[in-house]
Amino acid sequence: MVPSHRKPLKERALSKSNQARPVGKKKRHVKASYASEDEDTTFTPEWNDCRRNITDALRCYKKLRKDKGLRDNLSNQHKMNPEQGRCHSLALDGRVANILKVSGKWVNTIKQIGCLPGIKISDEYHWRGELCVIGLHYNFQRGIDYISSVEGKTLATSIVDSYQYDRGIISKYPFPNLTYTGEGENRDQMFEGGNLALKNNIHYKKPVRVIRKYNSDDNANASGYKFVYEGLYRVTKFDKEIESGFSVYKFQLDMLDDHQQYDSKWKQKRIRRH
Structure with missing residues (x-):
């Protein structure tokens, strides 16, 4: 759910156009809180247009996830295979995301x-x-998403702390x-795939x-969880440790300064009125 100062949009058919996850044995509540615009800057019209598209895409996602009849109708329109039985969890997420993709609703593609x-x-996000759908993290299951650079090197774009293996991020709140x-679960981790990509981010000084x-x-999701975008971090170093008899890599990440969190091309000076 993308925050907005507007009243919630009324749901309609698709248009054309806390307590944190456990860290160790501790839990904490994180209430909904949204970053406000910098006092001295505001975002460009293009940035705001993209945000409106994201809000619309997420509204459509929520409606599709609840309405099987609408999913079936759009699937038929786009000649997609029919939904098999009752979709749950990631299978349903994948189904909804694919329908939105063929409907042209994806953002930051x-x-x-x-x-x-x-x-x-x-x-x-829930x-x-x-x-x-919004381009924040393309991989439905893996915690590390990455791309191949022009030089043929893999570089990490994003990480999701899903606690699938009771691992993921280790930190205290707040977490700069x-x-x-x-x-790599139940085996010695190797420098391949996402692990190699994170290592390359150190060398090429690329944020993630x-x-x-x-x-x-707030019971916004039947599963009782939500995903929060924490910002850009630089990967500074890694260590190899032994956990449960297997070697694992621990990557150190440091949050970028506030002025580095948003690309300057999307920001413009706020006009001060006296």
């Missing part, structure tokens, strides 16, 4: 490193598929510094977007 237009720190456990999963205290 080019996978890229750094901040994205229309997205603010502390924006909240399903994994939403992260894909994070430790992220690499990919961080999304964390929290237990939700």
Whole structure:
């Protein structure tokens, strides 16, 4: 759910056009809080247009997820295979995201490193598929998403702390510094895929977007959780440790300064009136 100062939009058919996840044994509540615009700057019309598109895409996502009849109708229109039985969890997220994709509702469709237009720190989302639809994190299941650079090197674009393996991020709130456990369950981790990408981010000094999963205290999601965009972090170093008899990589991440969180091309000076 992208925050807005407007009243909630009335749901309609698709148009054309806390307490945190457990860290160790502790839990905490994180209430909905949204980053406000910088007092001295405001975003460009193009950035705001993208944010409106994101709000619309997420509204459509929510409606589609609840309405199987609407999913079936749009699937038939786009000649998609019929929905098999009752979709649940990630299967349903994937189904909804694919319908929105063929409907032309995806936003930020080019996978890229750094901040994205229309997205603010502390924006909240309720399903994994939403992260894909708005371009924040394209991988439905893996915690590390990455791209291949022009030189053929893999570089990490984003990480999601999903606690799938009771690992992920280790930190205390607030968290300007994070430790992220690499990919690889019940085996020795290798420098491949997402782990290699995070290592390359250190060498090439590329930031990574961080999304964390929290237990939700507002019952906005039947699963009782939400995803929060925490901002851009730089990967500074890694260590190799032993956990449960397997070697794992621990990546150190440091949050970028406020002025580096949003690309200057999306910001313009606020006109002061005296």
